[in-house]
Amino acid sequence: MAFFNKFKNIFSRENKSQEDKDLEKKKLDNSLNKTKNTLFEKISKTIVGKSKIDDNDLDDFEEILISSDIGVETTLKIINNLQSRVKKDKFINTNDLYSILKEEISNLFNEEDLKEFVIPNVNEPYVIMVVGVNGVGKTTTIGKLAYKLKNAGLKVVLGAGDTFRAAAVDQISIWAERVGVEIVKQEMGSDPASVAFDTLQSAKAKNADVVIIDTAGRLHNKINLMNELTKIKNVMHKIIPNAPHDVMLVLDASTGQNAIEQARQFTAATKVNSLALTKLDGTAKGGVVIGISDQFNIPVRYIGVGEGVNDLQLFNSKEFVNSIFDN
Amino acid sequence: MFDNLSNKLDKAFKILKGQGSISEINVAQTMKEIRKALISADVDFKTAKEFTATVKEKALGQEVLTSLKPGELLTKIMKDELSILMGSEKSDLDLSSKPTIILVAGLQGSGKTTFCGKLALLLKTKFKKNPLLVACDIYRPAAINQLTVLSEEVGVSVYKEEENKNPVDIANNAISFAKKNSKDVIIIDTAGRLAIDEKMMNEIGLIKNSINPNEILFVVDAMTGQDAVNTAKSFNEKLDFNGVVLTKLDGDTRGGAALTIRSVVDKPIKFIGTSEKMDGLDIFYPDRMAGRILGMGDVISLVERAQQQFNEEEARKIQKKIAKNSFGFDDFLSQIQQVKKMGNIKDLASMIPGVGKSIKDADIDNDSFKGIESIIYSMTPEERSNPVILNGSRKKRIADGSGSDVQEINQLIKQFNQMSKMMKMMQGGGASKMMQMMKGNNMPKF
Numbered sequence: 001m002a003f004f005n006k007f008k009n010i011f012s013r014e015n016k017s018q019e020d021k022d023l024e025k026k027k028l029d030n031s032l033n034k035t036k037n038t039l040f041e042k043i044s045k046t047i048v049g050k051s052k053i054d055d056n057d058l059d060d061f062e063e064i065l066i067s068s069d070i071g072v073e074t075t076l077k078i079i080n081n082l083q084s085r086v087k088k089d090k091f092i093n094t095n096d097l098y099s100i101l102k103e104e105i106s107n108l109f110n111e112e113d114l115k116e117f118v119i120p121n122v123n124e125p126y127v128i129m130v131v132g133v134n135g136v137g138k139t140t141t142i143g144k145l146a147y148k149l150k151n152a153g154l155k156v157v158l159g160a161g162d163t164f165r166a167a168a169v170d171q172i173s174i175w176a177e178r179v180g181v182e183i184v185k186q187e188m189g190s191d192p193a194s195v196a197f198d199t200l201q202s203a204k205a206k207n208a209d210v211v212i213i214d215t216a217g218r219l220h221n222k223i224n225l226m227n228e229l230t231k232i233k234n235v236m237h238k239i240i241p242n243a244p245h246d247v248m249l250v251l252d253a254s255t256g257q258n259a260i261e262q263a264r265q266f267t268a269a270t271k272v273n274s275l276a277l278t279k280l281d282g283t284a285k286g287g288v289v290i291g292i293s294d295q296f297n298i299p300v301r302y303i304g305v306g307e308g309v310n311d312l313q314l315f316n317s318k319e320f321v322n323s324i325f326d327n
Numbered sequence: 328m329f330d331n332l333s334n335k336l337d338k339a340f341k342i343l344k345g346q347g348s349i350s351e352i353n354v355a356q357t358m359k360e361i362r363k364a365l366i367s368a369d370v371d372f373k374t375a376k377e378f379t380a381t382v383k384e385k386a387l388g389q390e391v392l393t394s395l396k397p398g399e400l401l402t403k404i405m406k407d408e409l410s411i412l413m414g415s416e417k418s419d420l421d422l423s424s425k426p427t428i429i430l431v432a433g434l435q436g437s438g439k440t441t442f443c444g445k446l447a448l449l450l451k452t453k454f455k456k457n458p459l460l461v462a463c464d465i466y467r468p469a470a471i472n473q474l475t476v477l478s479e480e481v482g483v484s485v486y487k488e489e490e491n492k493n494p495v496d497i498a499n500n501a502i503s504f505a506k507k508n509s510k511d512v513i514i515i516d517t518a519g520r521l522a523i524d525e526k527m528m529n530e531i532g533l534i535k536n537s538i539n540p541n542e543i544l545f546v547v548d549a550m551t552g553q554d555a556v557n558t559a560k561s562f563n564e565k566l567d568f569n570g571v572v573l574t575k576l577d578g579d580t581r582g583g584a585a586l587t588i589r590s591v592v593d594k595p596i597k598f599i600g601t602s603e604k605m606d607g608l609d610i611f612y613p614d615r616m617a618g619r620i621l622g623m624g625d626v627i628s629l630v631e632r633a634q635q636q637f638n639e640e641e642a643r644k645i646q647k648k649i650a651k652n653s654f655g656f657d658d659f660l661s662q663i664q665q666v667k668k669m670g671n672i673k674d675l676a677s678m679i680p681g682v683g684k685s686i687k688d689a690d691i692d693n694d695s696f697k698g699i700e701s702i703i704y705s706m707t708p709e710e711r712s713n714p715v716i717l718n719g720s721r722k723k724r725i726a727d728g729s730g731s732d733v734q735e736i737n738q739l740i741k742q743f744n745q746m747s748k749m750m751k752m753m754q755g756g757g758a759s760k761m762m763q764m765m766k767g768n769n770m771p772k773f
Contacts, residue, residue: 067372069552072363134575134603135436135548164603166444166476167469174468188476219578252436256369256552258580279435282521283561284554307435307466 058083061101068287071257074294078104102321108294109317114274114301116314117246119154119210125203127211127236127243129196130276131229131266132250134217137278139168141250141304142212143175144312150181154209159199160185161192161232162216172214179309182206192216192228193235200239213244220265229269248301250276253286263292277315278304293317357401358383368581371556374590382408409617412586417612418570418595422454424541426505427512432531432566433546434558435519438574438600440470442546443516444477445600445608450512451483459510461501462487463494463534464518474516481605484510494518494530498538515540522561532565543568544597547584549576555584556591563592573611574600585616654747656703656711663696698731702739705729714740 058079065075081104086097119126128145132138139162146156158176160183162168169185176183184199196213203211215232218225236243249272251259266272277286280303289300300315358379365375385404421427429446433439443460450456460478462485464470471487478485486501498515505513517534520527535543545568547555562568573585576599585596596611648654703711705728710717717725722736 063372066366067553069554072367133550133578135438137436165473166440166480167473170469170472171467178468219575221579222577252548252550254434254548254552254554254558255550256555256580256583257367258369258550258578259552261579279521281523282434282554283523283557284552288552 065287068285069256070287071260071291074108074291077294078108081107105290106317106321108290109299109321113315113317114299116152117149117210119149123207124240124243125157125200125208125211126245127200127213127240128246128248129213129215129233129236129244129270130248130250131215131270131272132217133219133252133262134165136217136250136252136255137304138162138217138250139172139175139214140307141248141276141278141302141312142172142214143179144304144309145302146175146181146212147179147309148312149210149212150179155207156181156210156212157199157203157206157208158183159196159211159213161195161199161214163188163190163192163195164216168214168216182208193232196232197235197239200236200243204239211243220262226265226269229266233270246274247272248274248276249298250278251286251289251292252284253277253280254282254284255288257288259288260291260295263296263298267296267298272298274299274301276300276302276304276312281305281311354383354386361405365583365586369550369552369555369583369587371553371583371587371591373556374587377590378408378412378586406614406617409586410614413589413613413616414595417610418597419610420542420597421569422450422456422512425511426502427542428502428515428538428540429512429542429544430515430517430531430535430538430540430566431544431546431572432517432562432568433519433572434521434548435467437519437546437548438572439519439546440464440473440477440516441603442544442572442574442598442600442608443474443514444481445605446598447478447483447514448481448605449608450514451481456512457510458483458512458514459501459505459508460485461498461513461515463497463515465492465494465497466518470516470518477605484508495533495537498534502538522558528561528565535566542570544570544572545594546572546574547588549573549582549584549599550578550580551584555587559588559592563594568594570595570597572596572598572600577601577607582616653712656706656714656743657708659743659746660700660703660711663700667696698729698735699739701729702731702736714743 061082062075062079065078066072070078078101082097082100085100085104117126117128130138130142142158146158149156156179158172158181160169160172162172163186166188169188173183173185184195184202186195186198192215199211199213213232213236215229216225218229220226233244233247247270249263249266251262255262263272263275275289275292275298277289277300280286286303292298293300300317302312303315305311305313361382362375362379365378366372370378382401382405385408386401420429431439431443431446447458447460450458460474460483462471462474464474471489475485475487486497486504488497488500491497491500494517501515502513504510515534515538517531518527520531522528543566545559545562545566547559551558559571571585571588571594573582573596576582588594589596596613596616599609599611599616601607601609648658702725705725706717710721710725717736717740719733722733725731726733726736
């Protein structure tokens with residue numbers, strides 16, 4: 001019976017996956033629709049009826065890119081590249097200009113897109129630590145990620161490492177219950193490093209596959225809090241030598257240029273390997289990740305496109321750029 | 328590289344150095360740099376453009392006085408214009424209705440619930456009100472618990488209906504409850520929602536129409552980027568809110584969103600959130616914010632924070648001690664504790680004009696006092712009150728006890744002596760003498 005259920009699950013999951021994919025695509029498209037329309041309209045307006053681009057056009061591009069939170073430095077880089085190519089190729093029509101602009105932005109995501117987490121088949125659990133400033137959606141992202149991993153047949157344990165914010169432990173506990181995974185928690189106000197220690201110990205004893213450690217939101221300029229993060233990270237070595245195997249920084253898509261400083265400081269404290277960009281279902285464009293990807297070489301793994309348990313998607317840089325420019 | 332605005336402005340003003348007056352030609356490049364600086368501070372693209380145009384217009388043709396560099400003149404014009412743009416005067420809550428109903432709205436994660444707790448505390452302590460917190464976020468897991476915990480922390484009652492899934496009903500029931508229980512301010516916390524989520528935006532519209540609040544506050548994260556325009560507009564169209572709350576200003580964001588929102592929806596910013604603690608809510612002062620955006624420091628806020636923390640009686644005691652020449656290490660220690668209470672040292676230092684830039688990359692934190700503290704803790708009470716008796720063997724013992732060496736002890740004693748000398752001079756009105764000492768680079772370092 002159990003075998004049959006498992007089989008059924010796999011079956012229904014596969015069936016669902018194509019639907020899911022369509023749905024996901026639609027969601028991303030919808031969420032980026034606003035961006036797309038305004039960008040497209042603006043660019044069309046800029047270049048319609050012209051056979052070559054002049055400085056005014058470039059100024060307009062600058063405005064368009066900056067309005068998507070791409071940032072001054074990155075925008076200038078894109079524009080400069082565009083300019084030099086236009087100079088080289090002399091004559092450029094509308095369509096060419098599009099593909100060049102798209103290409104230039106895509107080039108800033110220089111690595112291949114990340115896949116889902118690959119959990120190695122070893123005795124020790126794979127540990128993911130989730131960090132970020134206040135209110136970006138760390139706990140929600142953990143809930144969605146736990147659901148994803150559990151559905152992939154993995155045994156997941158959550159660690160309630162936000163012991164500071166009022167009712168944060170309750171929040172992640174509700175997610176654990178909702179998703180159906182185990183959680184290790186202590187009282188509010190207890191040492192988060194000790195929670196991480198307990199979680200890893202318990203996960204190891206129970207032969208769990210994955211551990212996800214939540215942490216309290218902290219502004220990246222608070223040195224003591226950033227040191228605390230380093231301490232939480234270091235404590236994990238004592239149980240599992242290579243833990244945490246992945247440190248995921250959660251960024252809010254509506255955050256402006258400050259996200260670059262966040263990436264810098266969190267990387268300094270914990271060596272961030274991947275990003276999750278949340279709240280992309282709003283009007284925010286999240287263009288700041290282009291600059292982060294370019295400057296720090298930290299790839300985006302996931303995007304959050306809604307409050308539902310299924311609303312965590314793999315980031316696809318081509319789709320991200322395409323969704324911005326496609327008609 | 329992300330430099331902060333003031334660094335960029337410095338660069339921009341360098342162009343003007345050596346120019347006698349501001350002309351069309353020499354100002355153009357500067358304006359471009361300023362625009363870039365504003366945009367990097369997350370000021371909306373169009374707002375930045377309009378702003379620089381205004382500043383340029385005001386600056387053109389102004390004779391640059393010999394005592395004032397063109398850059399300084401421009402800074403002054405900019406600061407004035409920024410203050411005007413952000414509303415010039417501070418804007419208070421209207422608490423005249425009985426009860427006053429305050430509806431709090433905003434995006435997810437902007438800090439609504441934390442703000443509600445802080446506002447309740449502020450109203451209770453400063454305004455002597457009897458507020459009621461109302462939990463209308465029925466969606467986010469544990470949101471009701473969060474408000475409940477905060478309500479206990481600030482000692483204010485909370486109204487909640489865990490089973491009720493209708494925020495309009497909950498809000499109405501809360502108002503009847505408040506009237507029966509003589510609560511004079513009702514603070515309604517709502518779920519975070521995206522501006523394009525029609526269903527959720529309609530819901531908050533329904534709440535508004537049903538309860539007819541006296542104040543609607545829109546809570547927005549100070550780190551918000553270019554999207555601040557869209558979000559503020561949408562919420563304003565739906566709610567016609569009365570004021571804005573800017574949160575997480577204790578980060579290193581320049582808070583360009585403040586400028587954007589004010590200029591796009593023309594609603595005043597009423598409060599700013601400055602820490603995760605419940606007393607971290609300040610009234611918004613446009614001129615101080617202008618200074619911050621320009622990286623000019625904020626002396627007034629610094630002084631105010633000092634006034635809040637420093638105990639006047641304590642200060643008088645210390646003055647007496649200084650006068651009697653009996654200022655000891657214990658007093659020194661208590662002064663350090665008071666400074667620490669004022670908050671993060673780096674934040675404090677950055678409020679001092681001119682300091683912000685120089686310590687940008689320096690790692691100063693409250694741990695920097697630890698060495699001094701442990702040395703003092705290793706002294707006997709007698710040694711603390713009468714430092715003169717510190718001889719070689721005593722110093723050796725203190726060094727062993729505090730994990731430092733005799734050299735560090737000597738340095739601390741030297742600094743301590745300088746400081747007591749300086750304080751004596753301040754009392755004796757020897758300010759000029761003190762200035763000389765400071766110029767001689769004899770400032771105590773700690």
